[in-house]
Amino acid sequence: MPNIKDNLTALLTEIPSGVKLIVVSKMQPLMHIQEVYAAGQRRFGENRVGDLVAKQPVLPGDIEWHFIGHLQTNKVKLIAPFIHVIQSVDSLRLLREINKEAMSNDRMIDCMLQLYIATEETKFGLAFSEAKELLSSPGYRDLNNIRIVGVMGMATYTQDVSLVKKEFRMLKEYFRILLAEYFPLNPDFREISMGMSGDYRIAVESGSTMVRIGNAIFKMKNEE
C-alpha cells in the first residue's frame, strides 16, 4: 500500500503556500483518490476523458477537476458540464469547441494554453509563435464562454537539471510576454502550471504557480 497521507503531508509542507497542488489521479483506483480527498485535497487532474467521466460522478461534487491530457475535439462535450480547468489547449479549433460546449452548458470554462518547451519530439503543445498567433486571431476574440487563465508546460524527462531549469524559465518568460501583450489588464491570466513528481522543486524555484503531481503521492514506501 502507498502511504498516501504521509506523502501528501510531506509535499504540502514543502510546496510554498502560493503554489497550488493538482493531485494527478490518473490510473489510480477510487480508494486512493478518496484517501487524498479525506486529507483535505480538492484539486485533481486526469489525462483521459474516459477515465475522468467514469470517476467524476462517483466522487464528491466539490472536487475541482483539471484536464491535463491531449483532448480530442469530439470528446469535449463529455467533460464540458463539470470540468474546472482544461490545461491542455493546443489549438484554436479545440478552444472553439470548448467555447461551444461551454455555451450549451450555460457556463464559462477556464483554459490554459499548453506550450511546448521540451527538447523531446514527443510532447504535445503549441510553439510560442503559435500561441501568439492563436491569441491574435479574430477567431479567438469571439469566444465569450472560455477564459484563458494561464499556461501549462512539461519539461524534458531527463536528469539534466540545467536543461529542465532552462525550459521552465523559458515557460515563465513566455507567460510574461503573453501577459504583457495580450492580457495586460486581465487578472484572469495568472497561472504557470509546471512541475511534476520528478521536477517540481526546480519548477517552484523557476516561478511555478501550480504543480501537477501523481507518483510522489501514490508511490509505495521507499520507492523513488
Ligand SMILES: *Cc1c(COP(=O)(O)O)cnc(C)c1O
Ligand atoms: C502524469 C502527468 C503528471 C504527473 O506526473 P507524475 O510524474 O506522476 O507526478 C503531470 N502532468 C501531466 C500532463 C501528466 O500527464
